[in-house]
Amino acid sequence: MSGGNRHKRRPPPRREPERPEPPVRGPVEVTVERVGAKGDGLASSHGARLYVPQSLAGDRLMVNFGQPRADGWEAEPVTLLHEAPGRAEPPCVHFGVCGGCAVQHMDDATYVAWKTDLLVQTLARAGLMEGVALRPMARTPPGGRRRATMLATKRGRRLWLGYNERASHRQIDVAMCPILAPALVALVAPLRALLADLLADGRQVDVALTLFEDGPEVLLIGLPEPKLPQLEILAAFAEANDLARLSWSAAPGKPAEPIARRRPGMVTFGSVPVVPAPGAFLQASREGEAALVEAALEGTAGAATVADLFAGSGTLTFPLAERSKVLAVEGDAEPVAALEAGARRLPAGQVRVQRRDLFRDPLTADELKGFQALVFDPPRAGAAAQAQELARSAVPAIVAVSCNPASFARDARTLVDGGYRLEWVRPVDQFLWSPHLELAALFRR
Ligand SMILES: C[S@@+](CC[C@H](N)C(=O)[O-])C[C@H]1O[C@@H](n2cnc3c(N)ncnc32)[C@H](O)[C@@H]1O
Structure with missing residues (x-):
């Protein structure tokens, strides 16, 4: 440490935010009353509301009190004692972590x-x-969504492309997305390779994907103004992936500038x-x-x-x-x-x-x-x-x-x-x- 630094005032020690005490420590038995508006099962114990992830009305299980949440607590399931009817195998490997889908654990009628x-x-x-x-x-059937916005984050040499994790600012790198039109899912791997080269370390952009009748559109939101070499790379990407249009904008709500317009992008x-x-x-x-x-x-x-x-x-x-x-x-x-x-x-x-x-x-x-x-x-x-x-x-x-x-x-x-x-x-x-x-x-x- 240099002599100058020795006299600098030290920052006060960081205080972790105080976490309220749960009403009880150790597992409690609960029955899910119904599935709430965000897709979690609602149960109660010791006078407190519990949000039970991936559960169905009628499920009986042992849970721990987890993180506090709004007017209650996240429940951390320990053992399932009774499984209510209506459960299905989630079709996506990211279900449970990805913030995009809330209820893939239900069968269709439920x-x-x-x-x-x-x-x-x-x-x-x-x-x-x-x-x-x-x-x-x-x-709308699986594969029927014709627009979605993903987040791309560059850290070091690695690029993540996908959605936010459930109730978190962390991000998942999507390998599949069964709700999205296959023509848009097919762009994820090429976009990941493109943006890994194009983005500076620490940079985040939104990637808005739309499937028009004459092909897909990619809109990169939050991109610094691309210079000629980047424009050439982006135009080549549009060509290689048969995009209808590729555009960029500096920030959400800012006008989009076209980079490649190979077809109109029409409906x-x-x-x-x-x-x-x-x-x-x-x-x-x-x-x-x-x-x-x-x-x-x-x-x-x-x-x-x-x-x-x-x-x-x-x-x-x-x-x-x-x-x-x-x-x-x-x-x-x-x-x-x-x-x-x-x-x-x-x-x-x-x-x-x-x-x-x-x-x-x-x-x-x-x-x-x-x-x-x-x-x-x-x-x-x-x-x-x-x-x-x-x-x-x-x-x-x-x-x-x-x-x-x-x-x-x-x-x-x-x-x-x-x-x-x-x-x-x-x-x-x-x-x-x-x-x-x-x-x-x-x-x-
Ligand atoms: C849900 S979209 C529906 C658009 C259209 N009916 C459709 O089905 O594609 C709502 C529309 O309202 C427009 N809008 C939002 N705020 C508005 C306002 N204060 N006055 C007029 N239009 C507005 C938006 O630009 C957007 O086009």
């Missing part, structure tokens, strides 16, 4: 019942289930080919998209004029436009550009596009006059301000699409309090084996 019940309980708590027809859950909505911007919103599976389109068409059948709010790049707009004149309203510039390009392919006036922030400036009840039906599909936060205006409107039929049952329940309550009747609700599962659930619902006046 899974569908659990996920449907999450929705039913949320709606029932808001007093919305009485007299409502619950339709069967729309499914067909209705009969209209649409080219979403890199990283733009796209329903996570074709099957999910089909169920949502079906719901939108059914709920708006016979309407000559339809408003499609939070329209994105036109997933619902263009199928609706095959039968009705549509006003598509969207807040972001890039999807608005995709909507406008699609609208130009149709007879003039069939689709009108408006860019508008529907949180701050919802369509008013007055502006909604003349629409015979309406569809709204907001982000996770829901559409509180728009729902207030809808509740005051006279639009006869409203189809709600939602990726968050909790914000849907709040907005649905507003509509019902305004005199609408919730006729049916359909759970739509685009995120297989996760707790995430989408839905479509029809309200009428």
Whole structure:
């Protein structure tokens, strides 16, 4: 140690955060009451809530109190005393560690019942289930996910590419991903080799993968601006792996810059080919998209004029436009550009596009006059301000699409309090084996 350092004040010793004492030491016997909203079994012992991983309602087991968690404790299973029916062999080697899937340990019937019940309980708590027809859950099969974002981390010479571990900032290096489209899984090994060469030690980037009809897109988010040699390597990668497009952006939310554009990167909505911007919103599976389109068409059948709010790049707009004149309203510039390009392919006036922030400036009840039906599909936060205006409107039929049952329940309550009747609700599962659930619902006046 140099003389100068001797006089430096030493940092105070690091104090480990205090861990609360569990109510009891040593194993306790518990019975799992039900599987909760995050996929863990819920049990109780000594007046405390226990979260039992990979368990089913009715499982009886010996567990230790583990880490404290929210309003309870993680349970560390020791012995399974009684196994409830409904268990299945998880199809993925990463299950249990990977944060992507919560419930691969259930057989299919148990899974569908659990996920449907999450929705039913949320709606029932808001007093919305009485007299409502619950339709069967729309499914996405394994391999059906057409978009996912993985994390790439370079440490030393090694590169990890995959998802975060469950309840952790650590990361797993994925060897397989049975939910994801095989064409995207096939990119994981080549991307790992590419990024191991390309990234500096300690660097992390998000790797957003999307499968379009004309091939995959890779968007690297958080990449420092690539210079000519890196651009050449990336363009060669796009060529070797037959990508439709390869882009980069400096940070989440920053504009994406194209590196290689070998094909447009397109999807067909209705009969209209649409080219979403890199990283733009796209329903996570074709099957999910089909169920949502079906719901939108059914709920708006016979309407000559339809408003499609939070329209994105036109997933619902263009199928609706095959039968009705549509006003598509969207807040972001890039999807608005995709909507406008699609609208130009149709007879003039069939689709009108408006860019508008529907949180701050919802369509008013007055502006909604003349629409015979309406569809709204907001982000996770829901559409509180728009729902207030809808509740005051006279639009006869409203189809709600939602990726968050909790914000849907709040907005649905507003509509019902305004005199609408919730006729049916359909759970739509685009995120297989996760707790995430989408839905479509029809309200009428
Ligand atoms: C769940 S996506 C649905 C998009 C489209 N309906 C689809 O199925 O592809 C929600 C959309 O709402 C848009 N959005 C988010 N906040 C908004 C706001 N305050 N006003 C208008 N649009 C907004 C997003 O840009 C996104 O396109």
